[in-house]
Amino acid sequence: MSAIHEGKAAPAAEAIDPAAVKQELIAKYPTKVARKRGKQIIVNRVGEDCSVPEIGANTRTIPGIITQRGCSYAGCKGVVLGPTRDLVNLTHGPIGCGFYSWLTRRNQTRPATPEEANFMPYCFSTDLQDEDIVFGGEKKLRAAILEAYDIFHPKAISIFATCPVGLIGDDIHTVAKEMKERLGINVFAFSCEGYKGVSQSAGHHIANNGIFKHVVGLDDTSREGKYRINLLGEYNIGGDAFEIERVLEKCGITLVATFSGNSTYEQFASSHMADLNTVMCHRSINYVAEMMERKFGIPWIKTNFIGAGSAAKSLRKIAKYFEDRELSDRVEEIIAEEMVEVEKVQAEVRARCEGKLAMLFVGGSRAHHYQDLFAEIGMRTISAGYEFAHRDDYEGRRVLPDIKVDADSRSIEELEVHPDPDRYRPRKTAEQIAELKRDGLSFNDYEGMMVRMADGTLVIDDISQYETERMIETYKPAIFCAGIKEKYAVQKKGIPMKQLHSYDSGGPYAGFKGAVNFYREIDRMVNSRIWSYLKAPWQTNPELAATYACE
Amino acid sequence: MSAIHEGKAAPAAEAIDPAAVKQELIAKYPTKVARKRGKQIIVNRVGEDCSVPEIGANTRTIPGIITQRGCSYAGCKGVVLGPTRDLVNLTHGPIGCGFYSWLTRRNQTRPATPEEANFMPYCFSTDLQDEDIVFGGEKKLRAAILEAYDIFHPKAISIFATCPVGLIGDDIHTVAKEMKERLGINVFAFSCEGYKGVSQSAGHHIANNGIFKHVVGLDDTSREGKYRINLLGEYNIGGDAFEIERVLEKCGITLVATFSGNSTYEQFASSHMADLNTVMCHRSINYVAEMMERKFGIPWIKTNFIGAGSAAKSLRKIAKYFEDRELSDRVEEIIAEEMVEVEKVQAEVRARCEGKLAMLFVGGSRAHHYQDLFAEIGMRTISAGYEFAHRDDYEGRRVLPDIKVDADSRSIEELEVHPDPDRYRPRKTAEQIAELKRDGLSFNDYEGMMVRMADGTLVIDDISQYETERMIETYKPAIFCAGIKEKYAVQKKGIPMKQLHSYDSGGPYAGFKGAVNFYREIDRMVNSRIWSYLKAPWQTNPELAATYACE
Amino acid sequence: MLLRHTPEAIRERRALTINPAKTCQPIGAMYAALGIHRCLPHSHGSQGCCAYHRSTLTRHFKEPVMAATSSFTEGASVFGGQSNLIQAIDNIFTVYEPDVIAVHTTCLSETIGDDIPQISRKAQAEGKIPPGKFVIHANTPSYVGSHVTGFANMTKAMADYFAERGGKRLEQINIIPGYVEPSDMEEIRRIAAEMGVRAVVFPDTSNVLNRPQTGKFEMYPRGGVSIEALRSAGSSKCTVALGRTASWPAARALDVKCNVHCELLDLPIGLTATDAFIDVLRRVAGVSVPDSINLERGRLLDIVTDMHQYFYGKKLGLVGDPDQLVSLAEFLVSIDMWPIHIVTGTPGRKFESRIREITRGVPHEVNVTAGGDMFLFHQWIKNDPVDLIMGNTYLKYIARDEDIPLVRFGFPILDRVGHGYFPTVGYRGGMRLLEKILDALLDRKDRDAPEEAFELVL
Amino acid sequence: MLLRHTPEAIRERRALTINPAKTCQPIGAMYAALGIHRCLPHSHGSQGCCAYHRSTLTRHFKEPVMAATSSFTEGASVFGGQSNLIQAIDNIFTVYEPDVIAVHTTCLSETIGDDIPQISRKAQAEGKIPPGKFVIHANTPSYVGSHVTGFANMTKAMADYFAERGGKRLEQINIIPGYVEPSDMEEIRRIAAEMGVRAVVFPDTSNVLNRPQTGKFEMYPRGGVSIEALRSAGSSKCTVALGRTASWPAARALDVKCNVHCELLDLPIGLTATDAFIDVLRRVAGVSVPDSINLERGRLLDIVTDMHQYFYGKKLGLVGDPDQLVSLAEFLVSIDMWPIHIVTGTPGRKFESRIREITRGVPHEVNVTAGGDMFLFHQWIKNDPVDLIMGNTYLKYIARDEDIPLVRFGFPILDRVGHGYFPTVGYRGGMRLLEKILDALLDRKDRDAPEEAFELVL
Structure with missing residues (x-):
């Protein structure tokens, strides 16, 4: 029996054999492609030891296979550095890359005063021309930096390389160094040419390296506060970071720096003064967390503020870390307070959403985190996968030692980091850490997405357009989550599609208020009458009354 | 030779025989109609004694002849009473009349404070229904007044009868009297049924009577000021009154009341405390001026603030009346000051408008007043006429004794007015008046429109749609002025059309700034390139290149 | 605040209307009548009515709105408007040369009780109506219903006066578009044509009240339903009435007079109402809905x-x-x-x-x-x-x-x-x-x- | 203030672009290619380009925008993108089954110097291009011109690749509508039809980027100019190019290749530009302008x-x-x-x-x-x-x-x-x-x- 049904009502998800679905997904591909995709499409099965099957991830997208993925520049400039408002982010290259990454990601930012710097609505580019490609663009880059400085007088300027820059031999790092000396402000560059690595992920790594090397630790000013943490891998899409900030503040937890939603250059510079790093998007930022631990002695824990339950759990983790009764009490109090509304809406929405199916193919952590939110309103994630994650994001960090470094990964610099002679200060002793671990708090760990997913669900890395269509036809999910490129093809199939990159101009969805927003949003989407109009009356009821009454 | 040329370029206006035009205008009518229209279409000729030909005016419009005219209700409620902001103007009748006269006239009003009453954006109606027509509407009227009082607590309520009210026998005046006693506020009614008289003009008269009888003289509070005047017949279309107020204030002249632009009930009530009445729109308000003179001893003079020259002349007249050197000097100073900008724009615009033709068919004084503005930019009024004026508005008040009172006029009450025993106070002695007259200031006089128009121009009373079209075809004027009903038929003929009732949402055009506005507006209209596109290229150049180049 | 006197507290009113959400019948009748080709609407009443209606329609459409009036004075109000109307008919046909005069009454002539058909017959008898020309009428008392009622009544008059019961049914349907814009009437015609359905659409104000600027004013522009089409409406397969208030009376009249079956639909505004309209056209014409x-x-x-x-x-x-x-x-x-x-x-x-x-x-x-x-x-x-x-x-x-x-x-x-x-x-x-x-x-x-x-x- | 750092004082800039009023060539080429029926645009470069272009086009049209990429990695950047492109062609024809793959280059592949026709010939030789299917290309270096240039280049490629010099002139003309909306291309087609002019409009993104919601996703919707029509463009009476920047290169190419006379007009936006367009259609077709x-x-x-x-x-x-x-x-x-x-x-x-x-x-x-x-x-x-x-x-x-x-x-x-x-x-x-x-x-x-x-x- 074919597992894929075009245009017919889907059988109950339980009746579908995921292995057969997988076979059909890859059947159409040329052999080599099918073999490769076969490694990236996995029927999930969680072992008793929490083991999960191995998945192919962070490997090249096959040319010609329509992919969700973007490039290294997008990951570096677009994702990690873009949300910092007081940086002049100068794209060195032809105009396109700067243009496309201009204001399109919905990273919100809120300067404290109307005078404070905010360059986010600006797009800066060297707009390289023919002759620059031929004769080299360094001169233009230098001039552009000077012009930017003269007009804006920013605290720092960062330079992002686009594809041709490496090829034509522009030495952007040397230019940066020269300009830094000349202008007396920080100027630093990222070799994030679009062909680096296999996806945005390479760009994250490059960004992490750069920001760590050039900014983190420059300023030893310490923010007041008993419980000082950094929030890593939170980009304030649709105001997520604002909601998290609200909750943290309510709990009395001081946020030193966010990497990089609603962030400033100074926050980065003094982020090493925090006492704990909490990691939201493991994929995009874990390098910074690792390096900060090594250099400054700040432990990191994985947190997740997506989903009210997850948010509560994350707060408790933080409280536990600080081993402070006052904080723990405060956290419990806040959770109780916030959960009143959450539970009310949850119950209301759950009544209408229970048992419906969701699919999530997006990002490097969102496909995991959002499953929690769906679960809270009774929806099942029948299939999920990442756009640019690595095996550890799927299978958990325990597989890190097994991940083979291939040519594409090798090309990304791996910084050698040593404890800072002056600033290294372990926040916890080895004993404390061990004690906390025994008490259930895991450090430097991420368990990955798959262990949280049900057996028999399909985990698909770097899903293609073709597979997307087949999956929808097979399972007819109530909702599909991905990005803008996928949105309308999915919706044309009559399935509501939620963007989990940009939130379709919705949000925030993080924290408690965000959870309520999300429940309502999903309720709107999966229960709307509008999807009932797809067929016109004459398509449902095509017979013609040949002898029409009025004859 | 035919004087009327359809679709051909018009000959120079001088080459057209106006008598022939007149003959052609009436040739199409049935004999009786032609005879009647023949009396209303006059070739102007000003005698040495300033005599002009007699014109038929204020006579019935012939049924079936498409007319510009409205009705008595429109003249009473719409024109005279409508612009008073703190009156609750209640239309007693079916819904239409109230609806159509709701906010459509552009009478501007500016309460001194946000709390001050302003009912102008409101439409109040008894919305008579079938059963009210059958059983009488008095009960509903009474209830409506009570409801209006309960909700709005106005200072006064005025009631306006529409066509069926008189026929069904509702005694609105008794109702008004009763309610006045019951509520303790002023309540008064107008029997301005639409069929009264032959045009809006009857409604003006009814309004004048009512306001004089029920309001003027109720409040003896006197405004401060050395030179206290009333402005009569100015309705503040497009802010005209604001501009006049501005100029008067600058001159140190105190405006006690305006009838009735930007007016309030209190202004009317104390208007008899002024020392001079100045009459703008002779047609609509001369009754009030006359009655106030008789009852209170306030002389009136004709003024005109349309046209910078006329405005200056009017100011000088007022100054002369007060016989005060200080005022005269001040007036001359202000005129000089204001004329700087006026003359600059006049010269600029005149260069582009000189010699162009205008036609004006509108109102009861505007067709006269606006000729001054056109003249100031060198444009000639080749034909003009009123919509609802009387012979005195055309030929001057000197013909008043000769005007026959017909059935339609007779039906409008002529108030008998006597000097107020307590309040009659002649502002000038007979000697003073005689002296001022000798000095060139005429009292109680209006010379009419025709004496100011060139010989050979056509003066047409109550012009019809048919005549409008023929006149345009004959003279191809650069601009045509009338009202909204005429606007688009004129413009469809390719001739810009300026509304002189509503100003097409322009204005003010009164006073000095108004003159500048008008010059610029006419410049825009008669010199725009848009009128050059009426024919498409293929209409100008219809030949087809059968052997098109690309063959 | 412009409407500073409007309080939050709602007090029941039985007699006072404030800021109406309707106007009176005659204007609707005038609008409908403009949807007949070469028709001059005529307002039988005081001339103010006609002036008000023309002004309001003109402001709304920014187009010439031609209509005549019986110009009642006090005398007519007392003695009846017969002579005014006959004179008007004579003048109109002489001067403005329409094919049809569409008379609607006003609260005044209704209160007086003027009998338009009788007056019209008298005008006919006196030779004031040239051969091949028509005077039709609708009673539109302003104190009943609203502008929509007036529109409905004049639309019904079109059926009453012109529709003829033919020998055999024609392969066409009638569509009564209701009180909508000229552009809407045009769109309804387009949709019918797109469906391959021959339709008599009446009234049809398109190309009358949205006509082009050509440098030429035409008293009777090319738009409007023709008399011929209206006549044939009695032989149509059926009538689709769009909107109960504005279109149902005419549809019913056609049924009564000429036995033309009628369907009442909502105005095709929005998805499902348009679906219903298309579906009826499809079934009536026996066609597939085109791509x-x-x-x-x-x-x-x-x-x-x-x-x-x-x-x-x-x-x-x-x-x-x-x-x-x-x-x-x-x-x-x-x-x-x-x-x-x-x-x-x-x-x-x-x-x-x-x-x-x-x-x-x-x-x-x-x-x-x-x-x-x-x-x-x-x-x-x-x-x-x-x-x-x-x-x-x-x-x-x-x-x-x-x-x-x-x-x-x-x-x-x-x-x-x-x-x-x-x-x-x-x-x-x-x-x-x-x-x-x-x-x-x-x-x-x-x-x-x-x-x-x-x-x-x- | 959102743009709080923009000063009133204007300082000359020679190197720094701030808030560009253009973007790069490839996106224009992708947009144009979507105007060929059953065509999959292909971006020869890093996959980020393709992602960015698809995202921007999708946000603008709120429609599926399908396109493939050569997914360059560092290796391809060093050794050239030939194997990526050949593999892509194979995969695309196998999995997505278009009739045409329209390849445009990027700054990366241009800087490397990939020779698309050569690669394409190799793919052909290796049997990766099924019979009756096509790979066309345009060079669209991002560091020259703008998105409009890319559109022009891909449009020109349509002429270059498909137009055939026929034996006799057909009673049709070519209209190159320029970088306009799908609705505009549709309107240009409608106007030509209304004029009675048979026209090949290319590219034509109508019904591709303004397609209906039907509950069915079609990889290749019904819109787009057909290969057959593009072939016949070489035999048209003439070409009307609308807009110098976007349409003139293709028109010139048709002239050069197939001797089709071309007229350059402004985009028919507004009164006089539309007048000129109508007038040319009229003269070309030898018809009167319809009412x-x-x-x-x-x-x-x-x-x-x-x-x-x-x-x-x-x-x-x-x-x-x-x-x-x-x-x-x-x-x-x-x-x-x-x-x-x-x-x-x-x-x-x-x-x-x-x-x-x-x-x-x-x-x-x-x-x-x-x-x-x-x-x-x-x-x-x-x-x-x-x-x-x-x-x-x-x-x-x-x-x-x-x-x-x-x-x-x-x-x-x-x-x-x-x-x-x-x-x-x-x-x-x-x-x-x-x-x-x-x-x-x-x-x-x-x-x-x-x-x-x-x-x-x-």
Whole structure:
């Protein structure tokens, strides 16, 4: 029996054999492609030891296979550095890359005063021309930096390389160094040419390296506060970071720096003064967390503020870390307070959403985190996968030692980091850490997405357009989550599609208020009458009354 | 030779025989109609004694002849009473009349404070229904007044009868009297049924009577000021009154009341405390001026603030009346000051408008007043006429004794007015008046429109749609002025059309700034390139290149 | 505040109408009559009525609106308007040369009790009606119903006067488009043509009240339904009446007079109402719905699915005419908007129950009234604010005072252009409506967003 | 202030572009390629390019935008993209089954120097291109020209690859509509049909990027110019190229290759440009202009004459693509508006002189630049404010900061719908533009009017 049904009502998800679905997904591909995709499409099965099957991830997208993925520049400039408002982010290259990454990601930012710097609505580019490609663009880059400085007088300027820059031999790092000396402000560059690595992920790594090397630790000013943490891998899409900030503040937890939603250059510079790093998007930022631990002695824990339950759990983790009764009490109090509304809406929405199916193919952590939110309103994630994650994001960090470094990964610099002679200060002793671990708090760990997913669900890395269509036809999910490129093809199939990159101009969805927003949003989407109009009356009821009454 | 040329370029206006035009205008009518229209279409000729030909005016419009005219209700409620902001103007009748006269006239009003009453954006109606027509509407009227009082607590309520009210026998005046006693506020009614008289003009008269009888003289509070005047017949279309107020204030002249632009009930009530009445729109308000003179001893003079020259002349007249050197000097100073900008724009615009033709068919004084503005930019009024004026508005008040009172006029009450025993106070002695007259200031006089128009121009009373079209075809004027009903038929003929009732949402055009506005507006209209596109290229150049180049 | 005297507290009124949501019959009759080719509407009453109606129609359409009047004076009011009307008929045919004079009455001539058919017969007898020319009439007392009623009555008169019971049924149908814009009538014709359905559309004001600027004024432009077509309407296969209030009387009259079966549909505004219209055309003509129509439908639906998040749960207040409001409300509800205050000034028993039925699924209290006014509407809004209001230009005062965006819809629209040219009926019309609604909502969103939430992509 | 760092003082810049008024070639090529029926655009470069272009096009059209990429990694950048492209061709034809793959290059593959025809021949030789299927290409280096250039190049490729020199001339003409909306391409087709002119319109993205919601996703919807039609373009009587920048290269190529005479016209936006377009169609086809077209023209003109007072003397700032701006500026000047700041990011020598010529009669200093950016535009506005700005969605930041109304026009529009469905070309498009302009100006007038000057009738 074919597992894929075009245009017919889907059988109950339980009746579908995921292995057969997988076979059909890859059947159409040329052999080599099918073999490769076969490694990236996995029927999930969680072992008793929490083991999960191995998945192919962070490997090249096959040319010609329509992919969700973007490039290294997008990951570096677009994702990690873009949300910092007081940086002049100068794209060195032809105009396109700067243009496309201009204001399109919905990273919100809120300067404290109307005078404070905010360059986010600006797009800066060297707009390289023919002759620059031929004769080299360094001169233009230098001039552009000077012009930017003269007009804006920013605290720092960062330079992002686009594809041709490496090829034509522009030495952007040397230019940066020269300009830094000349202008007396920080100027630093990222070799994030679009062909680096296999996806945005390479760009994250490059960004992490750069920001760590050039900014983190420059300023030893310490923010007041008993419980000082950094929030890593939170980009304030649709105001997520604002909601998290609200909750943290309510709990009395001081946020030193966010990497990089609603962030400033100074926050980065003094982020090493925090006492704990909490990691939201493991994929995009874990390098910074690792390096900060090594250099400054700040432990990191994985947190997740997506989903009210997850948010509560994350707060408790933080409280536990600080081993402070006052904080723990405060956290419990806040959770109780916030959960009143959450539970009310949850119950209301759950009544209408229970048992419906969701699919999530997006990002490097969102496909995991959002499953929690769906679960809270009774929806099942029948299939999920990442756009640019690595095996550890799927299978958990325990597989890190097994991940083979291939040519594409090798090309990304791996910084050698040593404890800072002056600033290294372990926040916890080895004993404390061990004690906390025994008490259930895991450090430097991420368990990955798959262990949280049900057996028999399909985990698909770097899903293609073709597979997307087949999956929808097979399972007819109530909702599909991905990005803008996928949105309308999915919706044309009559399935509501939620963007989990940009939130379709919705949000925030993080924290408690965000959870309520999300429940309502999903309720709107999966229960709307509008999807009932797809067929016109004459398509449902095509017979013609040949002898029409009025004859 | 035919004087009327359809679709051909018009000959120079001088080459057209106006008598022939007149003959052609009436040739199409049935004999009786032609005879009647023949009396209303006059070739102007000003005698040495300033005599002009007699014109038929204020006579019935012939049924079936498409007319510009409205009705008595429109003249009473719409024109005279409508612009008073703190009156609750209640239309007693079916819904239409109230609806159509709701906010459509552009009478501007500016309460001194946000709390001050302003009912102008409101439409109040008894919305008579079938059963009210059958059983009488008095009960509903009474209830409506009570409801209006309960909700709005106005200072006064005025009631306006529409066509069926008189026929069904509702005694609105008794109702008004009763309610006045019951509520303790002023309540008064107008029997301005639409069929009264032959045009809006009857409604003006009814309004004048009512306001004089029920309001003027109720409040003896006197405004401060050395030179206290009333402005009569100015309705503040497009802010005209604001501009006049501005100029008067600058001159140190105190405006006690305006009838009735930007007016309030209190202004009317104390208007008899002024020392001079100045009459703008002779047609609509001369009754009030006359009655106030008789009852209170306030002389009136004709003024005109349309046209910078006329405005200056009017100011000088007022100054002369007060016989005060200080005022005269001040007036001359202000005129000089204001004329700087006026003359600059006049010269600029005149260069582009000189010699162009205008036609004006509108109102009861505007067709006269606006000729001054056109003249100031060198444009000639080749034909003009009123919509609802009387012979005195055309030929001057000197013909008043000769005007026959017909059935339609007779039906409008002529108030008998006597000097107020307590309040009659002649502002000038007979000697003073005689002296001022000798000095060139005429009292109680209006010379009419025709004496100011060139010989050979056509003066047409109550012009019809048919005549409008023929006149345009004959003279191809650069601009045509009338009202909204005429606007688009004129413009469809390719001739810009300026509304002189509503100003097409322009204005003010009164006073000095108004003159500048008008010059610029006419410049825009008669010199725009848009009128050059009426024919498409293929209409100008219809030949087809059968052997098109690309063959 | 422009409407500074409107209090939040609602006090029942039985006698006083404040800021009406309707006007009187004759203007509707005049509008309908302009939808006959070479017809001059004639107002039998005081000349003020005619002036007011022409002015209001002119302001709404920004087009010449030609009509004559019996110019009653006091004498006529006492002795009856017969001589005025006969004289008018004579003058009109002599001077303005229409093919048809369409007389409507006014509150005045109705109160007097003038018998138009009798007067018209007298004019005929006196030779005032040239051969091949017509005088038709409708009784349109201003104290009954509203402008929509007047439109309905004059439309019915077209059927009464002209439709002839033919020998055999023609392969055509009648479509009575209702009190809609010229652009809507044009669109209804286009849709029928696209469906391959031959249709007599009456009245049809397209190319009359949305005519081109050509440098030439034509007293009788090329638009309007022809007498010939109206005659043939009695032999049509059936009549599709769009809108109960405006179109049903004429459809019923055709049935009674010529035995033409009639179907009553809602005005085809929005998705489902247009679906119903298309489906009837399809069944009547026995044709398949062409791809082009399916394409239009799909595009409308595409906007709905693409932009649903901005529609969902938005509260609206609507003021307008009953037929429009029924379809509009249904459309809004169908895309998950919440029309919660709905006012028409036109009385009618069915309206409220129909709206109640349509809004049953709206999870919010719904206020609806037939025979209400804008004052009450405004008070409702003060008590329960909305995100958007839709209705005629008079709503702009409420919009400004309450700082609520306004989408202009209905009659009259006196301060914007577009309605005469771009339809709101049919799927394309629905797209236009959605665009207008979105523009209004998103402009507001953009205006009010704090800087950090000011969005590039919506 | 969103753009708080933009100073009034203008400082010359030679190296730094801030807030560009253009983007890069490949996206234009991708857009054009979507205008071929059953074509999958292919981006030969890093996969980020393809992702960015698809995202931007998707946000603008709110439609699926399908395109593939060669997914370069470092290796391909060093050793060339041949194997990536061949593999892509194989996969695409196997999995996505288009009839045509339209390859455009990127700055990366251009810098490397990949020879697409050579690679394509190799793929052919290796049997990766199924019989009857095509791989076409355009070189679209991102560091030359702009998105419009890319569009022009891919359009030219259509002529280069498909047009065949036929034995005899066909009774048809080619129309190259330029970088306009799908709705515009549809309208251009409709106008030609209305004129009775058989036309090959290419590219034609209508029914591709404004397709219906039907519950079915079609990888290749029914729109797009067919290969057959493109082949026949070589035998057409002539080519009408609309817009110098976007359409002239293809028209010239057809002339060179197939000896098809070509006419260069402005994009038919506004009255006189549409007049010119209609007049050429008329002369080419040897037909009279039908009444229906004259009617549309007259209606557009009617809005102009009716509402002239609101247009007259209003100062505007325009940002957009050169072909659009030329026609738009001409239209605005023709109705007595004053476009005084005009910026395109697309370089080109003729643009500035053409705009100078068009705005010669504007009684105000006019700033114009080709190769400028929105930062400069904003500074111009700070120095000399305007009443209205027109351009893409990025202008909304300036509109908000400077409190100037914005009419969205051009590419990309990311925050409103309508552009995909309602054309701005032709007379009807002109009516839409005027409606939008009036809505913007009159909304502002209503907002800012003191209470006493708040108008019911405009």
